[in-house]
Amino acid sequence: MTLISPPLELLPNTSPLIGDRRPTDSSAGMHKHRYAATGQVTSQVPMAGKPEMDAAVAAARAAQPSWAAMPVTERRRLLMRLADLIEADADRLTNLGTIDNGTPQQIVQSAPSLTAELFRYNAGWTDRIEGSVIPTWPGDALDYAVEKPFGVVAIIIPWNGPLIACGMTGAPALAAGNTVVIKPPELAPYSALRIGELALEAGIPPGVLNVVPAGPVGGDALVRNPGVDKIHFTGSGATARIVLSAALETLTPVGLELGGKSANIVFEDTDISTALPTMMSGIIALSGQGCINGTRLLVQDRIYDEVVEAAGRFITQVPIGDPYDGSTAIGPVVNDTACQRILGMITRATEDGARVISGGERLNGDYADGYFVAPTILADVPSDSYIAQNEVFGPVLSILRFSDETEAVKIANDTEFGLAAYIQTNDLKRAHRVADRLDVGNVWINGFNGIPVSAPFGGNKHSGHGRLGGKWGIREFTRPRNIWVSL
Template identity: 65%
Template sequence: MTIIKPDITRLPGTGLVIGADRVEDSSGGAVEHRYPGDGSVTGLIPLAGAHEVDAAVRAARAAQPIWERMAPPERRRLLHRLADLIEADSERLTHLTTIDNGTPMMVTAHGAPATAELFRYNAGWTDRLEGSVIPTWPGSNLDYAVEKPYGVVAVIISFNGPLIGCAMTAAPALAAGNTVVIKPSQLTPYSPTRLGELALEAGIPPGVINILVASAQGGTELVKHPGIDKIHFTGSGPTAQRIVTDAVANMTPVGLELGGKSAALVFDDIDVDATVPALLSGLINMSGQGCINATRLMVQDGIYDHVVAAAEKTIEHIPMGDPYDKTTVMGPVINEQACDRILGMIDRATEGGARVVTGGHRMGDDLADGFFLAPTIVADVPNSSYIAQNEVFGPVLSILRFTNETEAVSMANDTEFGLAGYVYTHKLERAHRVADKLQAGNVWINDCTGIPASVPFGGVKGSGFGRLGGKWGVREFTQPKNIWLKL
């Protein structure tokens, strides 16, 4: 298989989107972007430094009162217009997202429509954030509370879903009347930059949406900026700890959507052969680089060997290879460092007694120049082991054994994370009982078909706090203001 070279003539200008301007020269230096499919350099990306961060925050602050005071139907119209342009630009955005992180076009083709839907759904909330009249005593008084935006929101997203990540966070913040400074990962600069261009084309006032591709140092400058009124971060726990520490100086509130080590509890009443494809989705989807991916598969004794054997057989038929081949299901991981880290975790697991059923190596031949890892199944994994307790963020499925429901729930909850959980059973009472006991912000029963824009999404414990999606996502970016009048 020959890997198709990415068409870099279709890339957006690599400048930063600050207010109405595209800034080409930056104070934060520059970095090469490498296409994960073949390791080739696609461009030199300017990075925001302190100067550009300050300019973007100032632009956002200047635009925020205009955006907040704009009639809600007009704000809604502009967000719908942006959604229309995203859909019209869908083919290019698909191409850009594949260049960004190597996700196959079969997957990225869904990104632009999902992004447009997030903006459309949240646009509907522009005139639906109602206040409350509150009873008071003693005496005759009038007291009411209204929802007010924070002001300027710093949105920091991860590399695995750059376009949807922007929309999941920025769309509800914008609907609530905030302006945003979005910092995508320097690993995935292109699709977020194009989103910033489309926002200006839609007629959204300059400064309402700013895009700052930046290094970790640029992110620190953004978090510490006194002009930021709220921060929302999507990424890893260690980075979140640094962000929270840096935010303390200005007492800036922080929302966190962090990683997971999501368990899928598989009970012995299921049809194994019919269910195994769904059980493998955790390592297949985005090559395992998803925060909600079920990569800790817990299987009941009676069907354990059957599940392991069926999973191994199914893995052999997963189309893996060129991200631009529309039949490819699995692509590369993000970069060389990720390859080394993931292989190191597999080696550590085998040293601890686990068994590699299939995979566990870098792909060769035509895929050797890219960052391709063979889909890997590791069986007989102790729940206390490093690989069972830490997020791999790669195409690795750990399979563990349990005897009964009580043990399964205990094992699933025995982790610092609490983002997602999965239950596979045909017994309705058990499904609800187990779902209720799982310490996770989101639970799927017998399948996972994504995260609709209308539902609350977020984690507990080490997976963060706050929610995106639905009314909860919009209120993540508002705060109540109480007004009391003596009559």
């Protein structure tokens, strides 16, 4: 079988978008981007260094005063226009999403509409950002607080969902009156670059939205730039520490959306056949490369063996393979390094006592040149083992046993992460009790239907701080100014 070749003619201009300029020089060299399903090079992507990042920040700073002063109705109109163009460009953006990181077409095809909705929703906040009148004491005075944009926001997005990340972070930042410099990673630069092109086409002034692909050199230059007023980083905890350390030089505030090791708690009263798709979503969605994926399946004693058996049967029915095959649900992981890391963690898990129910190897044959790891189910995983405590970011599901509600909560909370959790039960009282005791930012009960654009999203502990989505996402990119007037 020959894998379908990606339509590389749809690739955008790979040069950085700085204002309305596309400089072709690259101070940090070129990156050979590879298509994850075949390993083939898709293009040479210029990597920004300090000169390009400095120019992007300067362009954003020059554009920010007029963008913030623009009538809110006009700012809303332009962001709505961008949403329309994203929706109209859905086919191309879907293809770019697959070329970026190998996400199957079946999965990534929903990303453009969600991204458009994120821009529309946040555009609606432009005339709803309100202040407060503050009671004063002593004396006659008027005291009020108004919400103001930070100014220039540096946004570092992840490779696993770059298009949606542009909407989750870029849309509220722009709606609040900030200008932005988006740094997509070298592993997945295309979707974000296309968003930058569509922004100019929508009439958003040059410099308001800059898109500059870069690796560590350019990223470091961006977060150290004194012209940046706020940083928002989505990615791993290890890189977050580097970002925070660099931001210390200028005391720039940093918002963080980091990793997870989300528990999916299955109580004995669960209808297994109904809940199984949600139980297995952690191994399927984005080939397991999602921060909110429920990668720890905690199952109560009485139904433990039944769930393990059902999970093993279920995964054999899930199509894995060519991202351009419309039936494929699980595609490759992002690169060869990821393959080696994931397989190493599986080996270590077996050494720690875990039992392999399915998978555990790299796919060969037609898929040998790509980065495919067979979806892997591990049973009898000790709760203190390395794989139960650390993010795999690959198609690996760890199944753990618990006896009662108290133990389930203890195991679920016993990691350094606190992003998300899932609960499967027909006992509504139990569902509310357990949800209240989980130290996470997001809980889903008896299902998962995505992240509503109007709801807060973010984590506790080492999963980050700050929130995106809804009014909380707008507040992430504004700060209050208090004004006192003597009467």
